[in-house]
Amino acid sequence: MQLSKKSRTLPRLHLIGTLLIVTLLTLILSGFFTWQKIVEHNASIHRLEASSLLQLQERLRREMQAVKSSIAFTQSQTENLLRQRLVEQVDMAWNMADALYRQQQGKQSEAELQQLIVEALRPIRFFNGRGYYFIDEMTGRFVLLPTAPHFEGQLLPDNQDDTGRFIMQGLIDAARQPVGEGFSAYRWYRPDNPDAMADKLAYVRHFEPYDWLIGAGDYTYEWDLLQQQMMIKQIRNRRIGETGYTAIINTSGQVLLSIDSAHLEQQTSVQHSDLEQQAISQMLEIAGQGGGFMRYLWSDPNTGNPAWKVALVEPAGHWGWILISTIFEDEVKGMLQNEVQAFESLATHSWKTYLIAITFSLIVALLGSLFFSRWSSGLFKAYHAELDAQRKALKDKATELSRSENNLSTILNSVEAYIFIKDTGYRYSYVNRNMEKLLGLPIEQILGQQDATFFDTESAAQTAEDDIRVIQHAQRVATEEVRTLRGNGNNHVFMTVKLPLRSDAGKVYGLCGISTDITERKAMEDKIRHLAFYDALTGLANRRLLIDRLELQQRRNERNRDYGALLFIDLDNFKTLNDTLGHDTGDQLLQQVAHRVSFCVREEDTVARFGGDEFVVMLGSLSTDESEAGAIARKVADKILDTLRQEYRFEGQYHYSTPSIGITLINGSVAADDLLKQADLAMYKAKEAGRNRLYFYDPAMQEAISSRAQMESELRVAIEQEQLVLYYQPQVNAVGELTGAEALVRWEHPQRGLVGPVEFISVAEASGLILPLGHWVLEAACRQLSDWAEREQTRDLTLSVNISTHQFKQADFVDQLLALVAQYAINPQRLKLELTESLLIDDIDFAIERMRFLKQQGIGFALDDFGTGYSSLAYIKQLPLDQLKIDRCFIDGLPSDANDAAITRIIISLASELKLWVVAEGVETQAQRDFLLDVNCTGFQGYWFGRPVSAEDFLLNALEQQEGI
Incomplete structure (x- = not known):
């Protein structure tokens, strides 16, 4: 068929049409994306405003919770303080x-002395003049009542x-x-209203x-x-931002605290302005409903003008x-405005970038269209030249080819694999339905x-290398390919x-590829491999x-x-962190x-x-010299120590943790398990x-x-077979009389x-x-006290037992x-428990x-090794002690060592003031005993008075002393 004259103008029309279409599409897409960015911009501003309001409410809620927690704690301490x-x-009065x-x-x-005590206490006042001392007989008779002296001498047990x-x-x-001693609660006449009673303690x-x-x-x-x-x-010292604070009113509307309006604290509600009364009424109404914003x-x-506040x-x-x-809304709006301005600045920069991209894309599209049109014009002419010659041949083969393609397509679309054919230009010339779906x-x-x-650049480059091997070198390729789709980024x-693919002449005209998706299988293999060799948490x-x-x-x-x-x-102490802050915080610490x-x-x-909470660090080849390798290992361990000592932060909370590190050197002569045991030791x-701290392994x-x-x-x-036995070291008073003993455990191995x-x-x-051992010691001591109670010579002796x-x-x-x-x-009063200072100071409230x-059950207490631990007078005065024991480290140097003597x-003077019995341990010489007597020591224990002996020998010694007396 011959081309008409009109058909020769098709390349020019194709060029014009292509340019118009590209320009129109570019303008339509630009308009759409411009509208979309405007919508997104406005939505972002609204989200920013909503987020700022939620943040403000959360900030007020946190401040409210902090103030209420402080109030609840203060209320709970009122009676304890009183x-x-x-x-x-x-x-003070009793003393x-x-x-x-x-x-x-x-x-x-006796009468004069009683009156002297009464008159000494009568004028004393405290608690801002409200407090006074009273004295009553245990029969119910008033002895001293400064506020109503006319009751003194009267017997009123039933008031x-x-x-x-x-x-x-x-x-x-x-x-x-x-x-x-003890507390009693009752009601008594108020000093400001004598006709009414109030709670009193x-x-x-x-x-x-x-x-x-x-x-x-x-x-x-009053308290x-x-x-x-x-x-x-x-609360007056707390602020929320620059203008925020917490105010207090009572249920009558009286202002108890208003930091920026302190004058209201001195006014009654009728003196408030209409603006203030209206706000306070609204607050009372919301509080009556349980609270809210x-x-x-x-x-x-600052200005004196009305302004909106959020509360x-x-x-x-x-x-x-x-x-x-x-807090004033203006402060919040100011912060919001700053955030909006920052957002607007960022949006302006984004707009400029967007417009440049659109312009550049339009130019590239137009140039590409022009080039493509010129190139396709030549092809178009060649195509028309060959079209007539090929049409007949194509028509003859069309039926046969159509039938073959249909059969082949049915087969290829029925398999699970991804099948494709590429030409020598590495373009797809056939894909089955699985490829379309992919x-x-x-x-x-x-x-x-x-x-x-x-596909992305990396995936396309990988497949191109394989395609070149097939088409240019006629090689068969079987490989694993990772392909990342553009757009969704899925791998x-x-x-x-x-x-x-070869022609009849043997020339390669393309390639055929068959792919099987093994993504899930590979992911599962990788996950199994990682779980097998790596810790899931860290x-x-x-x-x-x-x-x-x-190895x-x-x-x-x-x-x-x-x-x-x-x-x-x-x-160190990781369990304490887990128990106090929870396992989630513990996991965070391990990760850090x-x-x-x-x-x-x-x-x-x-x-x-x-x-x-155990970690192991393996340092590779350090040095051929053992000493130098040890020095390098110590340097690394010191660095780890310093790093792990730094503070850790968990959601606003700070925590400090320290490690203990064991080090052993690796030289190939010790098995791996033994190396780990050495470092663990x-x-x-x-x-x-x-x-x-750190330690190196030593055999x-x-x-x-x-x-x-x-x-x-x-x-x-030994505990199960009762191989243990108690020995008893005597304790004597200032005149050498036996007053008791200390039970000391021995093991008959x-x-x-x-x-x-x-x-x-x-x-x-x-x-x-120590728990079953300690219980055995206590039981043996009680059994011994029971035996002593049967004899007149030992029934008054006390027995001291050390408690861990x-x-x-x-x-x-x-x-x-x-x-x-x-x-x-x-008799529980004959049993005395000896406690150490470290035991008590660890949890003083629990100990007291x-x-x-x-x-209260009659059991006594002695503070053992006094002066060698914390020796805090703040807790000693609170402890219900009967006895202080001076540690032998101070007795050894007596009387020559001036420091020990001082x-x-x-200690003896302190014990005297606290009305405690004091026992000096480790007295071994006459000189030590004489010095202690001179400074009024009340009790003694040591080799000078007797070594620890068995129960039988102790009894014999006690009987001999009684007979000697």
């Missing part, structure tokens, strides 16, 4: 009465308050407690010489007011307060395109086989990978004749530790999590030395561990003979055997002890509570 002050005042009694006894008659409680009887019951102590009770009390509402004033002062007008302290209003506690955490495009948009159209892994190597690398490193060290190092790291340790070592070194040595450590394990095993048998406690007590404490920290803190320790006292029917309870005098 109790503490009452105890201090009454103890004054006791001092007057001791000084004037025998110098004045009652307005609730029917017997006032005098309650005070007497408190004084009759076993400890001779009193503390009394029994004054035994005259069978009096001495006491003082105060009104609890509530004091705590309220303190709380208002504390509000928006209101308030006078701006969170909530009622707080039984004080009748209403809390208002408030690319997400119809076949028309796939054919004629190269891989770069559908797919394929197993692909590519074969060259991403570090796990135990298995560490041992593999350690490899040993072979390398042995071959190179150099040294590496193994560091075993354990976090892993990161810090990895930062301290070289890339070729290995950091592994060995389990729990060195780490435990670091912990025993006080934690937060002596293994020997010590083996010896310790043997000792633990034998000690366990079948092979070693009598073993002292120094050799096995530490093993018992470390292994937990673990035993004292045992949950059922009190029940065990009281059960033994009851079982052996002993437990000691006071046992004290310290001993101070």
Whole structure:
């Protein structure tokens, strides 16, 4: 067929049409994306405003919660504070009465001495003049009542308050407690309103010489007011931003605290402005509904003009307060405006970039269209020249080819694989339906395109290399390909086989590829491989990978004749962190530790999590010299120590943790498991030395561990087979009379003979055997006291027993002890428990509570080794002690050592002032005894008076002393 004249103008029309279409499409897309960016910009501004409001509300809510927590804590401490002050005042009065009694006894008659004590206490006032001392006889007769002296001398045991409680009887019951002191609550006439009663709390102590009770009390509402004033002062110092704060009003609308409007605190509600009354009424209404957020007008302290504020209003506690955490909206809007301006600046820059990209794209599209049109024009002419000649041949083959294609297409589309054919230009000339699904495009948009159209640059480059091998070198290729689709970024892994396609002449005209998607299988293999060798929490190597690398490193060290190092790291007190802050925080700490340790070592070194809070660092080849390798390992360990000592932050909270590190060198001569054991032993040595340090492995450590394990095993048998025995060291008074003994445990070892406690007590404490051991000692001591009670010569002796920290803190320790006292029917006042300062200071409140309870049961307490630990007078004065024991380290130097002498005098003087019995331990010479007598020491224990002996020998010595007396 001949081309018409009109058909020759088609290339020009094609060019014009292409340019118009490209330009139109570019303008349409530009308009659409411009509209979309405007919508997104406005939505972002709205989201920013909403986010700022939520942040403001959360900020007010956090401030409100902090203030309410402080108020709740302060309220809970009111009665405790009153109790503490009452105890201090009454103890002062009691001591004054006791001092007057001791000084004037025998110098004045009983009546004169009683009157002297009464008149000494009568004028004393405290608690801002409200407080005074009163004295009553235990029969109910008033002795001293400064506020109503006309009642003095009257017997009123049945006086009652307005609730029917017997006032005098309650005070007497408190004084009759076993400890001779106690609290009593009742109601009494208010000083500001004599016709009304109010709650009052009193503390009394029994004054035994005259069978009096001495006491003082105060009104609890006064202390509530004091705590309220303190709380208002504390809240006044809190700010929320620049204009925010927390205000307080009561349920009547009276302003108790307003930082920016302090004048309102002195006004009644009727004196407030209309603006203020309206805002306060709104606050009262919201508080009555349980609290919530509000928006209101308030006078701006800077301008004096009304301005909008946002507040969170909530009622707080039984004080009748209403809390208002408030801030001016202008401050919030200012912060929001800054964020909006920053966002607008960023958006402007984005717009400029966008417009440049559109312009550049339009130019490139137009130039590309022009080039393509010119190139296609030549093809178009050639195409028409050959069209007529080919048409007939194509028509003849069309039917046959169509039938073959349909058959082939049916077969290729029915398989699960991805099948494609490419020409020598590496363009797709055929794809089956699976390829269409993979690319997400119809076949028309796939054919004629190269891989770069559908896959990212890296994926296209990989497939191009394989395609070149097939088409240019006629090679068969079977390979694993990773392809990343453009747009969604999804990665797919394929197993692909590519074969060259040849013409009848043997020339390669394309390739055929068959791909199988193995993405899921590869992901599963990678996951299994990672889980097998890496820790899931920290991403570090796990135990298995560490041992593999350690064995490899040993072979390398042995071959190179150099040294590496193994560091075993354990976090100190990690369990405490888990118990207090939770396991999630513990996991965060482990992750941070892993990161810090990895930062301290070289890339070729290995950091592994060995389990729990244990980490292992394997340092590769360090040096051929053992000393130099050790120095390098120490340097790395010091760096790790310093790094892990730094603070950790968990969601606003700070925490400090320290590690203990054990080090051993690697040289290929020791098995991997043994190396780990060596480093582990060195780490435990670091912990025993006080934690937060490092130790190198020493062969002596293994020997010590083996010896310790043997000792633990034998000690366990000793407890079960009762190989233990108590020895008793006598305690005497200033005139040498036997007053008691200290029970000291000994081990009658079948092979070693009598073993002292120094050799096995530490093993018992470390292994937990101290609990059954301590219980055995207590039971043996109670049994011995029961035996002594049967004899007149020993029935008045006391027996002191040392109690360990673990035993004292045992949950059922009190029940065990009281059960033994009851079982052996002993007088509890003859049993004295010796406690160390370190035991008490560890948890002073728990210790005081437990000691006071046992004290009420009659059991005594001695503070052992006084002066060698913390020796804090702040807690000693709170402890219900009977006795201080001066440690032998101060006695050894007497009387020649001036420092020991001074310290001993101070301890004895302190014990005298606290009315405690003092016992000097380790007295071994006459000179030491004489010096202690000169400084008024009341008790003695040591070789000078007798060595620890068996129960039989102690009894004989006691009987001999009685006969000698």
